[in-house]
Amino acid sequence: MFDEPxxxxxxxxxxxxxxxxxxxxxxxxxxERVAAEAPELVSPRQFLRLAAGVALAALLLGSYxxxxxxxxxxxxxxxxxxxxxxxxxxxxDLDPMAILTGSEIR
Amino acid sequence: xxxxRADGQCEDDQLLDRARxxxxxxxxxxxxxxxxxxxxxxxxxxGPGGDADDVGQEVFLRFYRALDDFRGDxxxxxxxxxxxxxxxLNAIKRRNRWLGRFVSRDREADEAPLVEPAMDxxxxxxxxxxTALVRRGLRSLRPEHRAVVVLRMIEGHSTRETxxxxxxxxxxVMSRLKRATDALRETLRPLMEGHDV
Numbered sequence: 431m432f433d434e435p436x437x438x439x440x441x442x443x444x445x446x447x448x449x450x451x452x453x454x455x456x457x458x459x460x461x462e463r464v465a466a467e468a469p470e471l472v473s474p475r476q477f478l479r480l481a482a483g484v485a486l487a488a489l490l491l492g493s494y495x496x497x498x499x500x501x502x503x504x505x506x507x508x509x510x511x512x513x514x515x516x517x518x519x520x521x522x523d524l525d526p527m528a529i530l531t532g533s534e535i536r
Numbered sequence: 537x538x539x540x541r542a543d544g545q546c547e548d549d550q551l552l553d554r555a556r557x558x559x560x561x562x563x564x565x566x567x568x569x570x571x572x573x574x575x576x577x578x579x580x581x582x583g584p585g586g587d588a589d590d591v592g593q594e595v596f597l598r599f600y601r602a603l604d605d606f607r608g609d610x611x612x613x614x615x616x617x618x619x620x621x622x623x624x625l626n627a628i629k630r631r632n633r634w635l636g637r638f639v640s641r642d643r644e645a646d647e648a649p650l651v652e653p654a655m656d657x658x659x660x661x662x663x664x665x666x667t668a669l670v671r672r673g674l675r676s677l678r679p680e681h682r683a684v685v686v687l688r689m690i691e692g693h694s695t696r697e698t699x700x701x702x703x704x705x706x707x708x709v710m711s712r713l714k715r716a717t718d719a720l721r722e723t724l725r726p727l728m729e730g731h732d733v
């Protein structure tokens with residue numbers, strides 16, 4: 431596309447009159463602000479590295495737990511490192527009167 | 537040891553990699569390298585002073601925070617200029633809000649006389665200064681027109697680059713440049729005709 435030329439006379443005056451530097455010490459002022467907030471910043475790249483490391487560790491641990499899974503363990507129990515449990519109903523010979531009076535269960 | 541070019545200057549890419557890895561000296565080199573274009577943009581938009589310095593610092597601070605996002609699709613200068621323009625336009629809006637009902641040169645640009653009359657000796661003296669007259673001319677432009685002037689006349693960007701930075705059609709850039717140039721020519725007429733201002 432045709433690039434419209436800038437008016438040379440106006441362009442020269444504007445370009446010549448515009449400062450191209452900030453007050454001396456600009457880079458120092460920027461770096462002070464960078465340093466002030468740098469400790470608070472965890473860059474996305476650092477976060478991704480950390481997250482990838484955690485995910486890998488979780489995967490390895492999960493694989494290890496699953497490899498040692500016993501027949502009586504569910505996959506979830508194996509992942510969580512829980513031993514298989516067997517629920518057994520407990521029966522109590524309850525005396526209705528004892529319930530009402532709050533005395534000990536036989 | 538970091539790679540250096542034959543002229544002793546690190547490439548932007550190398551400095552960026554080092555800065556991303558936390559090397560603040562590398563980031564400082566980038567600040568020093570691009571202070572010029574950012575200053576020209578911000579000072580062109582806001583005029584010299586504390587506001588411009590603050591916005592300039594903010595430009596580099598935003599860049600620092602976004603180091604990992606910068607993929608080099610655009611040249612670093614273009615990327616920083618885009619941030620500088622956007623932050624300058626925001627600063628002008630803030631300034632206008634602060635001024636409220638008081639005189640706002642940015643908002644009243646269309647109605648106000650392009651060259652304000654000298655109010656006293658100091659202003660009269662200032663008016664004789666070419667730089668002051670150019671600044672006054674820039675101030676009198678609407679901010680969106682001023683942005684085009686800054687990018688085209690001060691930064692030397694092409695119409696296409698200016699359109700990309702401002703996210704505008706090229707035709708809009710050209711029409712804004714035409715209107716801004718006409719207004720500036722009127723303001724700067726005394727200088728161009730060699731008269732005392």
